[in-house]
Amino acid sequence: MxxxxxxxxxxxxxxxxxxxxxxxxxxxxxxxxxxxxxxxxxxxxxxxxxxxxxxxxxxxxxxxxxxxxxxxxxxxxxxxxxxxxxxxxxxxxxxxxxxxxxxxxxxxxxxxKPVVEPEEALKREPIHPSMKSNILAEHELGEKFDIKDAPIVLEDKFYNRRIVPNPIETxxxxxxxxxxxxxxxxxxxxxxxxxxxxxxxxxxxxxxxxxxxxxxxxxxxxxxxxxxxxxxxxxxxxxxxxxxxxxETRREHLSGSRPGRGVIGRMKIFANRQGRVLGLDGEVIVDAGAYGGGAGEFSSRFIAYQITGPYDIKKVHMHALAVLTNKIIQGPYRGAGRPEAAFFMERMMDLLADEIKMDPADVRLANMSEEPLTSPLGLKIEAAKPFFTRALREMGYKKGEKAGLAFFVLVPAAMPGESAKISVRDSKVHVWLGGNQHGQRHDDIIVNILREELGLSSEEIVVHKGDTDELGEGVGTWGSRSAMMGGTALILTARKIREMVVKEHGKYNPDLLLSGNYEAMEFYHHDTPLNSFGANLIRARVDNLGHVEIEDCISYYDVGKALSRENVIGQVQGGCAQGIGQTLYEEVAFDEEGQLITASISDAGVPYASLLPRFKVLLAENPSELPSHAKGVGESPTIGVPPALARAIELDIGKRIRETPIRQEILLR
Structure with a gap:
């Protein structure tokens, strides 16, 4: 240990x-x-x-x-x-x-008079005198199209309300x-x-x-x-x-730290009666908060960019807006745009399935390709249909059952790469990563990599926290990137160290390494996307008082090579809990004067452990082309769980679910 x-x-x-x-x-x-x-x-x-x-x-x-x-x-x-x-x-x-x-x-x-809601911001006077409107950022993605003869045209509007990350330590x-x-x-x-x-x-x-x-x-x-x-x-x-x-106090955390989500999605799909989506036109409105410099400036475009998920849709147009409101700046919360895109798209897939009375799994598969593709918005993905066909089988999905499905693409923050440093002194190997761990146990990954690359045991490795005097170049830990980018940087650094030992001694073994003094640092540069697929299946029921019991929460994710299997499973379990929290309990709520209604952690709705199910975690390991062979995983559950759980509840209560968290008045029969 x-x-x-x-x-x-x-x-x-x-x-x-x-x-x-x-x-x-x-x-x-x-x-x-x-x-x-x-x-x-x-x-x-x-x-x-x-x-x-x-x-x-x-x-x-x-x-x-x-x-x-x-x-x-x-x-x-x-x-x-x-x-x-x-x-x-x-x-x-x-x-x-x-x-x-x-x-x-x-x-x-x-x-x-404050501007509280994002749609209200589009109609009100600018909150900043220097602005002509409350639009902070605006983008058009894809090309406008006109499909006059589509047998089916469906529209809907969704809202993922703001939530605060609420870590145990503020x-x-x-x-x-x-x-x-x-x-x-x-x-x-x-x-x-x-x-x-x-x-x-x-x-x-x-x-x-x-x-x-x-x-x-x-x-x-x-x-x-x-x-x-x-x-x-x-x-x-x-x-x-x-x-x-x-x-900070917990109240300061709720009012003064940067919450995530706070996104409205308007979706319009054109389809045929065989379940094939012919075109998608949509709009994303992000509540950026009161100032620039937060996640809002880029998140609207990022959500729109990945809106098609794993589906092969030929005609797509998206309007992306970030608007200013009288709230704290929007920040990244686990997933940071990925969960919103998946929620909007998956909810429309379920709506289409209901409209044509087709199994939701079949509708999804009907819109997938057997070959790699690039979406009209630039999202590159591998062949989706083989993976998700296998996912349905592995998760035990039965056609026609009352279960929520969600299929998604995880777009990790791979670029621009990451750094690592190894310093060998006093018979110990000291390690720093450019990304700083905050509960994910990067130590496991580091030990497993150095065991494989340098033949070391855990007792010979000292893992250090971030320090700019020791490693002054790096990116950070977010966006499901640590195993991929940090792991790769560490592998390349370890190989440099190994070469130093061989150069000095003509051969390598751990004893020769630990007897000397060596130091190397590597910044692994990466400039291409590294996407991966994931699926969730949830079975749930709602009693007459509106209490939700989740009977099954199953995850099937492609993680590449699992550098630490226990670590991956823990990441997925924790992420599933957060996905459930967003869907059922968690919200940062304001009144019409912009006053915080959820002023305590109990008001904010963090779920109790007793409210959570046992999670079933299934891993597909299709190695990436990186030296670490890893793929992202940390954000996958927060992407797949909310739409799957929303669908499971929708099927049980017979009411369309369009928002998270799902409020009690909707859950009551």
């Missing part, structure tokens, strides 16, 4: 709130009470006037002033644009005194400044991304900023970004020459 595993079992981990440095200051943040208001005055604490009117990032070289004005301010100055937006900061050498000091800051507002940061160099500790999915963000906002060179990852208690996308609080803690540390700690 690795030392890191022992630490987790024995409680000897070091999370962000376990860090105590001499002279520590504790920061608390004054937040907006309104979703939209003019700030008339702010008295007390540290305000935008004290730190400078900083924005979180520039949108690129040569960007216009209009574009830059959309970036999130570190501290609000003229306006606030969502409940929970940071306005001022206070600090003390006692954490409870710091919280008390929040009452010492006086904020005077002039409330304004966000946090510790910043320390020695007069020359800023050191930041944080639970993160990418130390490099945090360093680059801090350098950009604070105008510091890379060598003046070090970012170290602490043990990280879950992330699911929410810890991939740089947040205003991290910049604030750094600024106060630099000003006071004392370390500063900030750890």
């Amino acid at each position: 690795l030392k890191s595993d022992i630490n987790f079992v024995t409680g000897n981990t070091r999370y962000i709130d376990d860090i105590f440095l001499p002279g520590m200051l504790y920061m608390s943040v004054v937040r907006s009470q309104y979703a939209r208001a003019r700030l008339l005055s702010v008295k007390g604490g540290i305000t935008a006037k004290d730190i400078g009117f900083l924005r979180m990032a520039s949108v690129g070289e040569g960007a216009s002033e209009d574009a830059n004005s959309l970036m999130h301010p570190v501290l609000a100055w003229d306006y606030v644009n969502y409940v929970g937006q940071p306005i001022a900061a206070v600090f003390s050498d006692d954490p409870y005194r710091s919280l008390d000091l929040l009452e010492s800051v006086d904020v005077e507002y002039e409330p304004m 966000r946090g940061v510790v910043a320390s400044y020695d007069g020359d160099r800023l050191t930041v500790w944080t639970p993160t999915q990418s130390v490099v991304a945090i360093r680059e963000g801090l350098c950009g906002v604070l105008n510091l060179p890379r060598e003046k900023v070090r970012v170290i990852q602490t043990d990280t208690g879950g992330a699911f996308g929410v810890k991939s970004a740089l947040y205003p609080e991290y910049v604030l803690a750094s600024l106060i540390a630099m000003k006071e020459k004392r370390p500063v700690k900030w750890v």
